[in-house]
Amino acid sequence: MSMLSGSTLTLEAGTPEMDQVDFTYNLYVVVTDFLGTASAPAAISIRKRSTPAPQFQLSPPPILSIYRDEPLNVRVETQFSNCPMPRSDMAFLWKQVSAAPSIPVRYLASTISQLNIPANTLAAGSRYKVAVMVQMSGDASKTSESHYTFSVLRRPLVAHIAGGSSLLVSATSSFQLDARASRDPDVDAGQDQGLTFAWSCAVGTGVSQAPCLQADGRMWELSSSTAVLRLAANTLKATTELPYTFTVSVTKGTATPASFSMPVFVSSAPVPMVLVQSEQGSLQADGSYKVNALDRLVFTASCGDPSLPPAFGTTLSWSFSPGIDLSDPSVQIISGQTTVIFAAGSPLFVAGNTYVATARCVDASNNEGRGELSVFVNPPPRGHPCQACRVGDVSCIKHGTALTDTFQLNCSNWVDGEGDTPIQYQFGYSGVINGAYKEVILDWTVASAVDFIFPSGDPITLQSRVRDKFGATTAWSYDAIAVTSIGGRRAMSSQMTSALTLLEEEVMKGQPGTVNRQMSAVMLEAESQLSQGLISLEAVAVFTGNLTNILQASVSKAYIDEGFVCESVGLLEIMSTSGNLLTPQAVADASLVLQHLLSSTDIASLNEACVTKVLGIIAASLAAHFRGAACQNVDMSEALGSMFGESQGVIATLLQKFSVNLVNGELVQMRSNATVNLVTKDVAAAMNGKQLSLNLNGVVEMSAFNHRVTTLLLPPTLSNDASP
Numbered sequence: 001m002s003m004l005s006g007s008t009l010t011l012e013a014g015t016p017e018m019d020q021v022d023f024t025y026n027l028y029v030v031v032t033d034f035l036g037t038a039s040a041p042a043a044i045s046i047r048k049r050s051t052p053a054p055q056f057q058l059s060p061p062p063i064l065s066i067y068r069d070e071p072l073n074v075r076v077e078t079q080f081s082n083c084p085m086p087r088s089d090m091a092f093l094w095k096q097v098s099a100a101p102s103i104p105v106r107y108l109a110s111t112i113s114q115l116n117i118p119a120n121t122l123a124a125g126s127r128y129k130v131a132v133m134v135q136m137s138g139d140a141s142k143t144s145e146s147h148y149t150f151s152v153l154r155r156p157l158v159a160h161i162a163g164g165s166s167l168l169v170s171a172t173s174s175f176q177l178d179a180r181a182s183r184d185p186d187v188d189a190g191q192d193q194g195l196t197f198a199w200s201c202a203v204g205t206g207v208s209q210a211p212c213l214q215a216d217g218r219m220w221e222l223s224s225s226t227a228v229l230r231l232a233a234n235t236l237k238a239t240t241e242l243p244y245t246f247t248v249s250v251t252k253g254t255a256t257p258a259s260f261s262m263p264v265f266v267s268s269a270p271v272p273m274v275l276v277q278s279e280q281g282s283l284q285a286d287g288s289y290k291v292n293a294l295d296r297l298v299f300t301a302s303c304g305d306p307s308l309p310p311a312f313g314t315t316l317s318w319s320f321s322p323g324i325d326l327s328d329p330s331v332q333i334i335s336g337q338t339t340v341i342f343a344a345g346s347p348l349f350v351a352g353n354t355y356v357a358t359a360r361c362v363d364a365s366n367n368e369g370r371g372e373l374s375v376f377v378n379p380p381p382r383g384h385p386c387q388a389c390r391v392g393d394v395s396c397i398k399h400g401t402a403l404t405d406t407f408q409l410n411c412s413n414w415v416d417g418e419g420d421t422p423i424q425y426q427f428g429y430s431g432v433i434n435g436a437y438k439e440v441i442l443d444w445t446v447a448s449a450v451d452f453i454f455p456s457g458d459p460i461t462l463q464s465r466v467r468d469k470f471g472a473t474t475a476w477s478y479d480a481i482a483v484t485s486i487g488g489r490r491a492m493s494s495q496m497t498s499a500l501t502l503l504e505e506e507v508m509k510g511q512p513g514t515v516n517r518q519m520s521a522v523m524l525e526a527e528s529q530l531s532q533g534l535i536s537l538e539a540v541a542v543f544t545g546n547l548t549n550i551l552q553a554s555v556s557k558a559y560i561d562e563g564f565v566c567e568s569v570g571l572l573e574i575m576s577t578s579g580n581l582l583t584p585q586a587v588a589d590a591s592l593v594l595q596h597l598l599s600s601t602d603i604a605s606l607n608e609a610c611v612t613k614v615l616g617i618i619a620a621s622l623a624a625h626f627r628g629a630a631c632q633n634v635d636m637s638e639a640l641g642s643m644f645g646e647s648q649g650v651i652a653t654l655l656q657k658f659s660v661n662l663v664n665g666e667l668v669q670m671r672s673n674a675t676v677n678l679v680t681k682d683v684a685a686a687m688n689g690k691q692l693s694l695n696l697n698g699v700v701e702m703s704a705f706n707h708r709v710t711t712l713l714l715p716p717t718l719s720n721d722a723s724p
Contacts, residue, residue: 002350009027009029015048016054018046021049021050022047022049023048024045025046025049026043028041029042032334033379046512050141052083052085052190053081053136053143053144054078054079054080054081054090054144054509055078055079056077056146057075057076057077058077058132058146059075059077059446060446062148062149064148064149064151064155065151065153066150067155068119068123068124068155068185068186069119069192071117072115072150073115073559074116074118074130074148075113075133075337075509076113076132076134077132078090078509078511079114080505080509087505088138088139088508088510088724089507090113090135090136090508090510090651091134091135091137092110092111092112092133092135092510092591093133093135094108094109094115094130094133095130095133097129097130097131098129098130099126101126103123103130109272110426110559112510112557113509113510113511113557115130115132115148116602120188122152123152124152124153124154124186125152125153126151126152127150127151127152128149128150128152129148129149130148131145131146133145154186154255154281156255157182157185157195157250157251157256158182158184158283159179159182159248159258159267160179160181160221160287161177161178161179161259161260161287162180162181162275163177163178163276163277164275164276164372165275165286165372165374166243166263167262167265167275168266168369169266169271170268170269170270170273171233171236171237171266171268172270173270174231174233176228176230176231177199177228177231177246177248178227179197179227179229179248179250179260181230181283182197182248182260183195193252194252194253195227195252196225196251196252197225197227197249198248199222199224199229199246199248200246201220202244202245203242203244203245212236212244214235215234215235229246236266237308238266239265239531243264243265244266245261246262246264247260247261249261257401260287262287270365272303272314272361272369272452273304273305273369273371274370275302275304275371276299276300276301276358276359276372277300277373278296278375279297279299279300280295280298281295282296284376285372289376290378290470291375291376291377291656292378292471293348293349293377293381293472294345294346294473294474295344296341296342296661297343297346297349298340298341298342298663299359300338300340301316301338303316303317303338303359303361303363303516304361304363308407310336311363311545312365313364314361315362316336316337316360317359318333318337318340318357318359319358320355320356320357320358321358322353324348324349326340328346330346330348331340332666334663334666335663341663344607344608349377349648351379352368352377353377354376355377356374356375357373357375358372359371359372359373378418378468378470378471378472379417379472380467380472380473380474381417382417383411383415384412384413384476386409386410386412386464386479386483387409388407388409388480390407390481392406398480399481400454400481401483401583402456402484402486402495402525403453403455403496403499403522404453404486404495405453405483406451407452407453407454407460407462407481408449408452409427409449409452409479410424410448410449411448411464411466412448415447416468418470420468420469420472421468422470423446423469425444425445425446425447425448425450425465426441426442426443426445426465426467426715427445427450427452427462427464428442428464429462430460430463431455431459431461433457433527434528434530434578438574438577440520440570440574441567441570442567443563443564443567450517452517452521453518453521454481454483455483455525456483456484456485456522456528457483457528458482459482460482460483461478461479461480462478462480463477463478464476464477479591485525485528485529485532485534487534489535492534492535493535496525496526496529496535496543499518499522500543500546500716502602503522503547506554507553507557512557512558512564513558515551516570517570519571520571520574522585523547523571523574523575523581524717526543526544527578527580527581528578533576534668537687539578539695541583544586545583545585545586548575548589548593549589550583551568551593552589552592552593555568555593556596560596560603560630561600561603562603562605562607562610564597565597565600565603565606566613567610568593568597569594569597569610569613569614569617572590572593573616573617576616576620576624577616577620582620582624590617592612594650595650598653598654605658605660606658608658611657611658614654615651618650618651687688
């Protein structure tokens with residue numbers, strides 16, 4: 001090799017220059033300019049193995065830093081060796097390399113391509129190293145291993161006094177300041193936080209602050225060391241302009257102390273005390289909350305003693321500054337005006353603005369109290385529009401062949417002004433396939449670019465959006481490409497066979513996300529080709545069966561959280577909205593996939609969009625089941641009975657997962673045209689026009705008839721942790 005020159009070194013297959021195997025070679029390169037000045041040698045080590053081994057990389061790249069209240073998610077992205085060899089399933093073995101503290105064995109026992117450790121599991125202030133071994137199933141000689149290092153950082157102590165941004169109290173009434181929400185974030189909620197409390201009080205601002213005086217003029221010494229400071233009636237004089245500023249300081253061992261100050265205005269009138277809080281968002285050091293504009297937001301207020309029901313004759317009202325229209329359809333005010341709910345996606349809050357939520361309480365004697373809470377609306381990341389280009393071209397080419405050409409959708413150089421990193425990205429695409437609009441939305445990822453294959457369509461619209469670590473999300477941005485069919489029955493048959501082979505290989509490699517992404521294109525192209533007469537209905541039935549088998553195998557190798565469930569549900573939705581793909585066997589297979597997804601213990605909750613899709617899938621499956629039974633002259637009531645029984649259980653699970661974050665008494669309406677149209681049209685005849693209800697243990701009744709909107713009402717008696 002010493003005689004070789006040029007900026008690129010190319011070795012033939014088999015690397016005959018390296019005649020030893022299981023041996024590490026060190027290659028050196030020296031660069032010399034036209035004057036003869038040589039650089040220092042640069043080196044690279046290459047190990048030649050006697051047998052081919054899997055190739056992989058870890059995402060996100062090590063070294064990573066997280067906090068204890070954040071989950072750890074590490075994904076192995078694998079490739080088969082380029083050497084000619086039979087391909088088989090890859091096995092993944094995880095182990096801890098570093099010493100104590102140890103990672104619970106149940107998380108390392110995973111044999112899938114992802115390591116997932118829930119929040120509040122690892123020890124703050126610790127550094128961990130894990131190893132992953134990727135092995136070709138049944139052949140220990142074909143093995144690769146890599147290490148992953150990450151640190152769990154400590155969070156600072158949090159001090160907080162409940163009630164909002166300021167308080168108004170009566171001089172003639174007793175009241176208390178509650179700092180029990182103060183905590184050490186590295187200790188689980190509900191456990192002893194181990195904090196020490198100290199209270200102080202001052203009047204004035206800045207350097208002109210003076211100690212508080214009691215109503216009789218004596219100096220006030222606050223000796224309380226508990227989390228709750230109780231003040232008797234007539235302790236304080238009424239304020240004029242400047243409030244009393246009460247400060248609680250919390251300490252714990254060697255941790256940096258934290259403090260929180262609450263301005264307290266005192267009225268000579270017997271005004272009721274109002275406490276305001278936000279159920280969502282991140283509490284800031286000044287008592288304000290940081291929220292996202294498009295999130296579901298819940299504000300609550302109490303009038304008088306929060307431990308007692310409101311006194312007879314009291315009324316509560318809300319206002320926001322800058323002004324917000326509380327009569328907007330996206331707003332619910334429930335529980336006697338004590339709770340204001342802004343639906344997810346509500347357009348009423350503007351990113352970057354700060355709002356003051358004010359709750360006013362008027363008692364039976366017309367005395368008015370108020371409470372205020374400041375809310376900052378977190379702005380999303382900023383960057384240039386994401387761009388789609390065909391892979392492998394020098395310039396950006398925006399046309400290609402269905403299922404053959406790969407396109408990359410890239411969102412590079414995005415930043416977050418608030419520093420809430422890492423940034424995450426969500427990708428998808430849509431188009432009109434066989435005369436119907438279809439949309440595919442993927443799960444969120446830390447990767448700023450993703451590769452796609454697409455079904456035929458002109459245009460295929462690619463979409464992307466970006467969010468920060470806290471969840472502030474941009475609007476969707478769009479780009480368009482043109483994708484043409486390969487054309488011809490023989491070419492199409494060969495292309496579909498190749499597509500199935502590639503999907504099977506992704507399952508072998510343990511890449512369920514890639515399977516979902518590619519399978520959506522394959523399903524949509526099969527539907528398109530069927531409509532053009534390029535493949536037969538019988539061939540599509542066999543093909544769909546192969547796809548559902550692959551999907552079942554793929555989800556069995558996946559870490560199933562909310563994001564993966566909703567992404568996979570999107571595949572089932574494609575199938576359910578195409579009558580030609582939804583064969584009786586496909587219905588049965590899809591039901592198994594759905595039940596497997598929803599049985600995961602790693603799903604804390606499901607969002608409304610995801611639940612709505614599942615309801616549509618159930619409706620389409622019922623309709624397809626009915627049509628299949630009708631064709632076979634099977635008794636309709638018997639045929640549909642078992643299907644409805646299975647659907648009941650799925651809907652019960654959906655409601656429980658969806659209700660986790662709901663407020664008791666909150667009304668949620670889910671609109672699903674598929675549910676109403678398909679069930680009404682196809683099931684009514686089978687049931688002789690009788691109304692059909694799915695009754696979930698007397699808790700929720702979902703009526704399929706005589707309603708244009710299916711309404712799911714969570715009664716006040718159903719607690720968030722109740723079994724459905």
